[in-house]
Amino acid sequence: MDLSYSDEERAFREEVRAFLDEKLPKELSEKIRKGEELGKEGQERWHAILNEKGWLAPNWPKEFGGAEWNAVQRHIFEEEAAAAHAPRIVPFGLSMLAPVLQKFGSKEQQDYWLPRILSGEDWWCQGYSEPGAGSDLASLKTTAVRDGDHYIVNGQKTWTTLGQHANMIFCLVRTDKDVKQQEGISFLLIDMDTPGVEVRPIVLLDGGAEVNEVWFTDVKVPVENLVGEENKGWTYAKYLLTHERTNIAGVGFSQAGLSAVKRLAKSEMAGGKPLIENPHFAARVARVEIDLMAMSTTNLRIVSKAAAGTAPGVESSMLKVKGTIIRQEINDLARRAAGVYAMPFASEAVEGSNLALPDPLNAGPVAAQYFNNRKLSIFGGSNEIQRGIIAKTMLGGGK
């Protein structure tokens, strides 16, 4: 047991810090700090900068052009990136689809799609959830029927994050209705420009439009866009879910969020003193900070074990639950800290116009973020589903 970083790890942290200092554009980090949306161009710009450095795909093997960092390196990068208000890389292509293609895709698919993910030529989105298939994902109804060299896809996907920017979508589709639900699902790559694909925005409660419905009407998809074997999609989907877990605890987000809360509470006055000196508020901050210190260590323990060759299983469910509780608690603190200035509706700021908020604290849209991040405990397998997995694994047979 040794909690200190090695010389190499410290040197790596310095390298990351220097890179962020030099290459992270101020316009982007300022937007992140203020809680504003980056937009497609901003995302693509940061994507290209990381790709140029070779740091875009930290968890990809080197043979595919990844950095192949170990758990500690990934943790260090995440911490430094969050502290510097670096944008989060859109994960759908890089850390969701790519591992599936690397493990189950054909050589042709790997050679074609992986470089396009790195170059940013394709913007991927995810077609999993449906109106009737949320927590019960395996009950999905979108169908793909084989017709010669094509599948004909019909149905509806929902909660498709940033689908408005995407040109490609990876989908779970039903290819066999006559078997057990999980055994009739296939994993299909669909070009969003194909006739019959329609994207409709969903306005969320914070005023933002980051998610969409995607409708498919007689969409023709070439059979070479099937990943792996027909009707084995559920296995790939589960693989994707358990391997997109390196960042599931969101330690970096929480650390950056907690720093922001402290900054806010230093400038906000309550009873003639900075709010941070108010014992009730200080206790709220301290409790979250204590939880975050422990969770961050849990995260390192679990991720380093996984890097040593053990697949993350029930532990990633634990990290998801605790990590999202902590992030939501920090959002709650930020909203409290802002006081009456949490009330203004900051959608204009979210959309990136120049309307200055009246807020003398420059708190940003803290209440909008509080509401937006209610999604954390809902998406990616709700926290109830995660608790079910934990209970089933640890107790046996739990629902």
Next chain:
Amino acid sequence: MNFDLTEERQMLQDSLRRFLRDKYDTATRNKILESDAGMSTEIWTGLAELGVIGALFTEEQGGFGGKGFDIAVVFEELGRAGVVEPFMDTAILAGGLIADLGNEDQQAHVEEIIGGGLQLAFAHGEPASRYDLNRVATTAKAEGDDIVLNGRKAVVINAEAADILVVSARESGEPGDDAGISLFLVPADTKGITLQGYALLAGGRAAEVTLDDVTVPASARLGEAGKALPAIEARIATANVALCAETLGAMETACDLTRDYLGTRKQFGRPIGTFQALAHRMADLLIEMEQARSAVILAAGHLEDDRASRERHVSATKNLMGRAGRLVAEDSIQMHGGIAMTQEYELAHIAKRIVMADHRFGDTDHHLERFIDFAAA
């Protein structure tokens, strides 16, 4: 002891509920939310005609209610429907202060308010005051027969629509002193007033109000010079009863929607409410609803008490509503899942009303401290 509503209040509740059910559905309300004005004149007038504003004033003031329970009945119904029209600001706050403190000329406004023909705003909080009522830095200086006001007021709800602003300003002392604060009736078109308006996250509009050498006659003063704080504190207590009742109504809607959804939404081949993890959470919400209902009754029933008892009960209620409201809002969203995150679903607006109520007139922690102070006194 009798926990039943009087016949008059029951009738008011019934007619108000019917009106809002018929005229204030989700689609209508969401159109109002997106409109430039952020409120509907038609709804305002309709509710005034129904007697809703009159119920918020006592008989001596020209109304037919004005007690804690009258206010609670009205606001619970407004909260249930997620009403965003500024009854709090025009009637309870600014209108209430005029009725409490005004001379005969000033009180003449009350009739107009009750009729629905006047919009008002209470410009009191400032950028550095947070929830402290005595932290007024805006100054009022006598110049001959005139008063000159200078300062900035923060998040003044309904300021853009208001015909008259009730402005607090300091005639003596320092921010944080109880003495020295006065109130003034300032017509909104007075020279030197600048508004920077914006929409609010939970509906309605507010503005930052800058007062730059705003000159009014001394007759614009509402009540005695330098002695307005006790009246402001009592009005904020009334406003908190209204806000807590409104939050209670919104929580009822949140629970109703969630209960219905648990019964109808199916996953894994059965209604999700049959999963014990969700059933127990729903049970907890229903337990907290009863706590919340009792808390609102306590505050409303003690609103006419002496200061110590009134403030202690109001702070207890505001603290409990902050805690219970957060639980109901967050758990209702969680049990719904993604659908509750969408603007067009009723719960989205209702949850915002519940949570953002914690940001007016003192939050959970502020009232915890106040409860301790008044319990010790």
